[in-house]
Amino acid sequence: MDTFSQNNKTVAYNIYTGYWINWSKGHTLGATITLDRRDGSLLIAFLAMFVSVVGTSFWRISCLAFHSLYSTEAAQDALYHQRQAILRNSANSTSGLWSLLNVLWVWRRSAAQIKFTRTRPYQRILPIIGLAAICIGGFGTAGTFSSSISTAMGNEVLVRSPTCGLLQINSETTDMQSAATYLYPFGAELTNTYTNYARNCITDVSDLASCKAFIKRQLPTKIDRNASCPFQDGICKLDYGNIVFDTGYLDSHFDFGINAPPNERILFRRISSCAPIKTDGYQKPYQDPETRENYTRYYYTTSSQNEQGSDESFTYEYPQLSQRSIPEQGFNAMGGGKDYTIGVSSTYTFNGSYSSPPGLSLIPIPELEQPDADIHIIFLSANRILYAQIVDDPWFSAHRSSYTMKADSEYSGNTTTYQKDEPVSALACSIKEQYCDPSLPSGSQCTRFGGSTESYILAHYLAQSTKKRNIFDWISLTINVRSGSMATVPAYLEAASLAARYKLRVGYSGQLPDNQWQMEVESWHASSLATLQGAIADTAKGLSDLNLERWLVKANNTEERNICHNQKIQNSDYFNISVFGLCFTLVLGTIVICLSYTLEPMISWIQRSRNLDVYARLEWNTNETLQLQRLAHEELGAGVWNGCASNVPFTKSGERLAVLDLEDKDHPRLKAPPKTFEETQLAEMPKSNS
Template sequence: MDGNVYLGMWTNWSNGTIWGATLTTTRADGNLLIAFTGFLVPFVASRFWSIICLVFHIYFSTSEPRDAIHHQRQVILRNSSSPDSRLILLLRLFWAWRNTSKASKRSSRLLPIILLSICCISAFTVAGGLSSEISSAPGDEVLLRGDHCGQLQIPSNISDIAEVMSVLSGRVMDAALYARQCYSANSSGLLDCDKFVVQSLPTAIWDNNTACPFDEGICRSNTSNLLLDTGYMDSNNDLGLNAPEDERFAMRYVLQCAPLVTEGYTNEVVAQNKTFVTYNYGPRPNRSGQDDNSENFTKEIETLGSQYPSELIAIDSVLNYELSVTKSKSIDGMFQSNQSDFDPIPQLFRSNADLTLIFLSGNGVRFFEPMEDDWYRATLTTGNISFVQTEGNLSSYIPAEAASPIGCLEQWQWCNSAYPRETGCGPLASKLDSLFGAAPIFNLTENELNFGDINSTTAAGSRLSWLTSMEAMDVDTVRTVVSELGATSLSSQSSLIQGIQYPLPQNQWQLDVTNWFNIVLATIQTQYVFMALGDPELEQFEVFPSNAAQQQLCNSQKIRSTSYTSFSLFGLLFTYIIGFLIIIISFVFEPALAYIQKRRKCRDYASIEWSTNAALQLHRLAQEELGIGTWSGCTDIVPVTKEGDILATLNISALEHPVYYSPGDNTGDKAKAISIIEEISSDNVDSATENSSVQDSTNSQTVAGDYMDENSNSEVRESVRGLNEDPRNLSLYHFGPDEVDTPYQSNVPYHLPNYPPIRSYSEPRAQSEPERGIRQGN
């Protein structure tokens, strides 16, 4: 079945034109598409967040002086790669300013962005979860290819019947197994019940207290009979024939059953030295042509004595019930002799239904307990039951008579879903009358609708004629189910072991009829699938679609399969189109904005701030403030230096306050000296201070040495000597006992250097030696 699946795009009409657009692929290709979609969603999320950050960065940008929270927020927005990573940083920023005077303002300035990032994360998390739903369009439904679509028909040559009937019998057995597993609330789950579009067809009515469907007096009970009704089953939603609403049909199946009385309807006859009990619910059609009464009965069954020849109980697993079936069909409200097994008596005949009688014989089966059920009626006491492994014995019970009949009426109804239900349905009637009665609403006449011609000039008529051809095999009836399955169609079989029937509920017959009903429904499900698949080995016994409407019906069968993956085409297109649009906008937005500003020659502060707040530009600004490097591309994404420039590195002598220092600067040595000096006891420091003398700025090389006591540690001397080698260091600082790094306080007045005029961003400024000393010293 899985080998005939259509791969590609199609419309699942269960979900409409837009939502039903479906793409079916192999499982391997589907997994690749799912994986790629799973990768796309978070990438789209990051690009969408970048758009938000750009918009808000521009919105908050201002050339007016602002505090640290503003600028830190701008830096976070500029260097935000994803909403989740920035959310953490924004929360840390919010927390860091909690104990400051600006704590009251941080909420209004940070919370909107925090909430926006949370919304963005939530939205794309949900989108990521829902992205898996675009696969497996509802129920893993796939469409079958109708390449070999055809329907089995009764062969014209009787020698070929065995081959066809064996196939039909196998299909009924498969349906029975499916019904037992998938229609039962106590299913073992051994079978795959997910092949059809619905696991089981509906039962709208299950009423076990209905009136006798026949004349009063012929039913064993006038109140506890069984009515089963599917209601209207939609050809698309229930049977899996994919079609828009105006091309669908609906069918309904009704089954009514009641155990029948036998008093007055039985006789004992002797034939070939053997006694039989005949049941007279109507004569068999006399097809022999002889004028005798040899067939003036409905069914003949061996007597009870023949079925139970001895009170000895043979523990024999071969023993089982025997079911005998006979049917009567109605056409145009009249008995149809050439398709019936008997002509029912007036008390049983119904002009608007097909009648089936099922006779249950004990056939040697003994009951563990008495059975008051209206059909089984095992009330006669017989021999005792005993087991080798147990002590004692119990009486066994057998049926009260040779056979117990049950009568069942079957009705069908067909509707054209293009019309309202009130006016678009044929009559609820026998199978043939229901089809002929529905012909007018499918634009056919009764004469056009016959089993020998499946052609029609209209699409609706072609569909009904094709279905009529399928129904001609009469597979979906109680008569066929019981005939093919025999006693195995009884649900009581589950407690029948070695010819002993263990206790059953007192309404067992109703459970058996319900099981038949379920098998009929399962047969309906399977026959539509088998119609679409056809059987290449039996093509000589099949009829094929004769026009486009019938071929379309063949190509419209849906099943469910886990071997393939069906995607919602709308979901795929929506995800990918929106996703790629967001990606394209995120990459084009910033360059387009810069291009427009360049064309209008109006590049504003916001765009420049966006450029310079980038991580690499912030790094450039930090280096350039030290006067290091000759930079270009100062408003591009990546600034670059002149070839050979060496940049500043971190001074981590103060672990809680790292700073840059330029290459060649001995600030690191100074920091080492500072660290050593701090380790000297306060007495030594005081002594060194008392013996120090202030030198003229021209002799600044010896200032630090003069501040050192002769008994000071030699390591300190060596460190200070390193500082003395560069006069810029000590001309601005002295080492005091309370402050390590304070401006030099000498008698010589200190003059700040004159800074050059402000230069443009593209031209690095030259620095005077005094200026560089200030920057490097600090």
């Protein structure tokens, strides 16, 4: 079972073994049997042996054909008869090849002495040697590659679980304490797991086994790193150099691994646009009347009840940090703030208007509004982190000279450190989604773009049948509820989502590139797509924590159950057997084997019934080992023989046949047996010395 590590937990996928159809290869070629390693190994071993038997049978059929082709009533030389005997009696292509090579070796120098031969030995033997070599090579290779019946089907397997379902809050599961204890941490765990997957498997291109679980290692995305400001002019820090991600149309079958025929597939598209935005003109100082603590409040949203800039409609606030004035500081001193702080504010569009998380009623300011997209603002504070070099990145920007770090005994020279230009910087992202039904007529296949919640509703009404509506509802709800967007990554993981964090050492940072913010956003986007893949696969996998069972909504119709039972992942621990390849091999091989046993008697029966080619038939029979033995003994008058035209000749019980004459040990031959038992005894008695 493939696994993903989640802190101290292991989430395992239960793999289905049995018959199924991999629709990536079509109904016929996609018919598959998944077996565990033991059963798969036994089947592959059987197929290798079966192919070997088929090769032997094919050789026997070929021998029958060539023996009949070469058969002639005219008197022939010894080479002819030896070749015919080998064709008749070699058990397989290997023994036949060896015998033919021996014959060719012996006769190679005798060509000039053979007066009645129309061709040389090479011309008469090499074609059969070639046939034997082809049989050995062809069927040997076929036996070796019989495992291709499995490898050709790849490593795609189905996930099956009795707890396949979605995690949803409903009227019966609104206990906040339970949700805070189990449900919300579970979402953070998943985000962390698939963020690590993105870092290890996509960014670092690792070869870890866990990197090969999904149908696609990485979902495709087009990235424009020099995009114009996605919001109204004046709010972006950069006119160009912003970033846009477009996934294109992701296929539920080929990209998400939901195994389904073409008419049951859907498409999903997400476009995410991000840009660093200005804080000047969108911030105000604020003092808490109770604690007297000073804050800076940022206003990128307005309240439906309040005007922009009012104390009640602020988007984000952060305490004002006192600036320490230390003219000199040793390089190894513990200075600076040790980490970043991340905050995320989100508003969600629906039918052209916006909503925010429960308890709030914020909408984006006009400069950020996009009626078909959710708006997420990510706030970054570097606190008292000190940078070794000036940072020109628009989100991490640090140009304020801070402390002069004085070298100690281990280092030489002094260095100036820098602090972030402003306590908090902001990054705004608009995210919109779209669903399509490729089975609909062109021009009416897709919904319009909308936010994450809105697109789910639009997908529901795009479907033209109950069956397709159930498919849309299950997949879109999985995407909406379990995967989130790229803004989910910093919202859940906060500072841990930043790659810049890994350049920190006790509050000091190494040099950051000018496009560090783009690298962060690209990492979030990759993590969100990995989470999307994982959320769909994990829905089919079922629960790993029984504490979550109260929020589990299981599949309750045929389409939802089909999706649950047809989730594909990759797993190399199992064998996928091609039913087409298996049947083709077994059927064709069985035909060849059956022909090798039935072709000879069928041809013999036809020839006898119609009196056709009597010589070739009888020569085939008499060239058989037992018949050649009969001919040798019968020629000496040994035995009264029956079955002389069949496969097995026989004599009367007790009849004695010829024996070897060993007078010339270099030329052994048969001689007639003694006529009586007494003569045999006398012949075996030692001669007396007289």
